[in-house]
Amino acid sequence: MPLEPFKTSQALSLGVELELQLVSLSDFDLAAASPDMLELLARKPFPGSVTPEVTESMIEIATGIHTGYETLLAQLIEMRDALVRAGDRLNLGICGGGTHPFQLWSERRIFKRPRFREVSMLYGYLTKQFTIFGQHVHVGCTSGDEALFLLHALNRYVPHFIALSASSPFVQGNDTLFESARLNSVFAFPLSGRAPFLLRWEDFEHQYFSKMEHTGVVRSMKDFYWDIRPKPEYGTIELRVCDTPLSVEHAAALACYFQSICKYLLEHNEPDPAEDDYLVYNYNRFQACRFGLDGTVVHPKSYEQIPLREDILTTLRRVQPQADFLRCDAALECIRQTVEKGSDAGYLRREYQERGSVEGMVDSALQFFRGGKPSCPVF
Amino acid sequence: MIDLTLVLADIRWPIAILIAWFFGEIWHMWTRLPRICAYALAGFVLAPSQSGFLPQFQSATMLLLANIAFGLILFECGYRINLRWMRANPWMIATSLAEAIFTFAAVYYLIRWFALPVSTALLLAALSMATSPAALIRVVNEQNSSGQVTERVLHLSALNCVLAVFVYKIVVGLVVFRTSGSLWEASYSSLFDLAASVMLGVAFGFAIPGLLRYSKRTSQDSTLAFTVSVICVVALAHSLKLSPVLAALTFGLFARHRRIVMSSSQRGFGALGDLLSVLLFVFIAATLEWKQVLAGIGLGLGIIAVRQIAKIAGNLLFARIGGISWRKGFLTGLASTPFSAFVILVMEQTRYLGISLVDQFAPLAAVALTLEIFAPVLIQRALIWAHEVPESREYEHAP
DSSP, X not given: OOOOOXXXXXXXXXXXXXXXXXXXXXXXXXXXXXXHHHHHHTTSOOSSEEXXXXXXXXXXXXXXXXXXXXXXXXXXXXXXXXXHHHHHHTTEEEEOOSSOSSOOGGGOOBOSXXXXXXXXXXXXXXXXXXXXXXXXXXXXXXXXXXHHHHHHHGGGGHHHHHHHHOOBOEETTEEOSOSBOHHHHHHTSTTEEOOOSOOOHHHIIIIIIHHHHHHTSOSSGGGOEESEEEETTTTEEEEEEEEOOSSHHHHHHHHHHHHHHHHHHHTTOSOOOOGGGGGTHHHHHHHHHHHGGGOEEEOTTTOOEEEHHHHHHHHHHHTHHHHHHHTOHHHXXXXXXXXXXXXXXXXXXXXXXXXXXHHHHHHHHHHHHHHOOTTSOOO | OOOHHXXXXXXXXXXXXXXXXXXXXXXXXXXXXXHHHHHHHHHHHHSTTTTOOXXXXXXXXXXXXXXXXXXXXXXXXXXXXXXXXXXXXXXXXXXXXXXXHHHHHHHHHHHHHTTOOHHHHHHHHHHHTOOOHHHHHHHHHHHTOOSHHHHHHHHHHHHHHHHHHHHHHHHIIIIISOSSSOHHHHHHHHHHHHHHHHHHHHHHHHHHHHHHHHTTOOHHHHHHHHHHXXXXXXXXXXXXXXXXXXXHHHHHHHHHHTTOOOOGGGGGGHHHHHHHHHHHHHHHHHTOXXXXXXXXXXXXXXXXXXXXXXXXXHHHHTTTTTTSOXXXXXXXXXXXXXXXXXXXXXXXXXXXXXOOHHHHXXXXXXXXHHHHHHHHHXXXXXXXXXXXXXXXXHHHHOO
C-alpha cells in the first residue's frame, strides 16, 4: 500500500491520545477488562473516542481537534469523569502511569482483533511486554515538508518530554532506577528510534517509505514505532515518547508545551536541524529516561552539557511569547511546577516508601487520576 | 512384627489423597475439565459406604483439616472482595438480594410441594442461597480468569454465604428447636453467634497485618503468616461453636482492607492450598452415600434445577442496569452453581445439635454429589463463554 498523501491540517491544531490502565480494585493488578468497559461505555455517547489497545488491560482515549489548552483540558476532564464513572460500576480503577508496577507480562491477554493477533504472532512476548501506557500528542501541519522540518527540529526537545512525563519507575514488581522505564520496552522493537533524516515529503515518500515497503518489512506508517512520526492521514506529526501522566491536567499541559515549542520552531528561532544533531540523540534520551529532570543533556549544536531541568526552564522562558499567543500560559505554569516539584515518577516512589507496597502505589495513582492535579489550574 | 492391618488403616487417607491427585491430573489432561471434579469422583468411590477404602469412622482431625482447607479458600475469597464496590454500584446488592431471595423461595416451595416438613424446607432453602466459594475459587485460579463474570460471581458468593449462614442460624433457632417460639430470641442468639464469629475475624484481620507491619516482613512472607492465622481462626471458631465460615471470610475481608497484599504467585496459598483442596473435595464426597444419592435423585435434580433457574433470574434482573450485558448476567447466574463444600461443612458443624440433613434427607445427598461433580464444569463453561479465560486455554477447550 503506497503512502497516502499528506493531508493538510490547520497549523498547530492539537489532539491528544492517552493509553490508560484498567486495574482491578480487588487486587490492584491489571484486569483484562477492556471488553466489559467498552460494552458499558458504548451505551452512552462518549465525550471523545475510546478504543481497545493491544492487550485487554489497556484502553485508549483520544480527544477531538483543539486549538488551545482550555478546550483540550475540558474535553480530557469530561472523558476522565466518564471513564471513572463507568469503572466504578465494574469494580475497575482507571489510572495513568507509563507502566503498571507489578503486572506480569505473561498474564496479559491480546484483544481479539486481527491486527493485534498478527502483531502478537510476529513479536511474541514483546507484544505482551508492550503493556505500557503512553501519551501521544498530535500537532497539525500544513504540509508534509513542514511536518518533516518540525519532526527533526524537535529532536533536541524530545528529552524534555520524556523527563516531564516520566511516570514508570517500576516494572514487574521492582524499582528499575529509571524515571521512564517504559521507553526501554519500546526500544526492543526493530523499527523504533528516530525517523530517517529527510526534510522533504517527496524524498520521504520515494527514497525511504517506498523502498522500505519494497523490502517487505513495513506495510504502513503504523509499523514504525518512532519517537516522533508523521501521520499523513491526519496531516500531523505525532509525539510518542511521553509516559501517560498520572493526571489528565498534566497531559493537557504537556500537549500545550509541545504546541508552544512547535510554534517557536516554525518561526525559525533556531538554526535548522542537521543530520549530526542525532549524534547526541540517544545519549540525551537515555539521560532523560534514567535520571528524568535530574539528567544532563548535551546540546546538539554546541556540545555543551546542560542540566535538563535548567534547559526546560530556559525553554519555558523562550517560548513564553508563543504561549501567550496560543493562550496556554496556564499550561506552561503547570510545567514549571512539575520542574520544581518533580515528576510523577518521583511521586510514585514516595508513595511506595510511604505505603510500603506496590499495591499501595497503584492505589495512589488511582486516586491521583480521579482527583486531578491540584497544581494545574482547571477552568 | 509390624501389624499390616494397622499400618494400612493409618495410611488410608494419604493414599486416598495420592490417588485423587493422580486421577485429577489424568482427568485434566484427557478432558480439560477442572481437576476438582476428579477429586470428588475419587472421594465418592473411595468412601466408606461405596468401596469402603476410607475408614468408616470419621476422625475429628479430618473434619478439622477440611475446615481449614475451606477456611483458607474463604479467606482468599474475602481477600478479593472490595466492599467499596457495593457503595459505588448498589445494583450489586440488589442482585445479591434478588438471587438469594429467589433461590430461597424456589427451593422452599419445591420441597413443600413434595409435602415434606416445613423445617426441612426452610433449612435447605437457607443453605441453597449460598454459592460455595470452594469450587469457585479453585476453578477461577485454575483457569486464571478475569472479567465481570469472575468478579461478580466471587463478590456474590461472599455475600450470599454470609446471608445463608445468617438465615440458617435463625431457622435452626426458630423452627428446629422452637425454643421459645419468639423470632426475636432466635434471632438474638443467632445474631450473637454471628457477631462473635465476625468479631473473631475482625480481630485477626487487624492484628495480623499489624504484626506483619511491625516485624517488617516483606509481602513474600505474609502467606505463611496468613496461613497460620487462618488455621487458628478456624480452630478457634470450631471449638467455640461459632461459624468458621464467617470468621475466615471476615478475616480475609479485613486483612485486605488493611492492604497488605499477597503477591499473585501465592494465590490459592500455593502448594499447601492445592494439597488441602484435594483433601477437601475428597472429604466432602466421601461423606455421601450411594444409597442416599440414588434414593433422592428425583427431588435432588428438581432442587438443582429450580435453584439454578432462580440464580440465573436473580442475576439477569439487574444485569444491564448494573453495568453488564444480559449475556454476562446470565453467565454469572450459571457460574453461581456450586454448593457442596459449603453445605456439607455447615451441616457437619451443626451435627452436634442433632441436625444432619445429609443423613436424614436423601435428596440433599443427591444435590451435593451432583453439584460437586458438575458445578465446576458449569463454572468453567461460563467463564469460557464469557471470554474471561486466557485465549490459549480457550483453544484448549475448543472441540
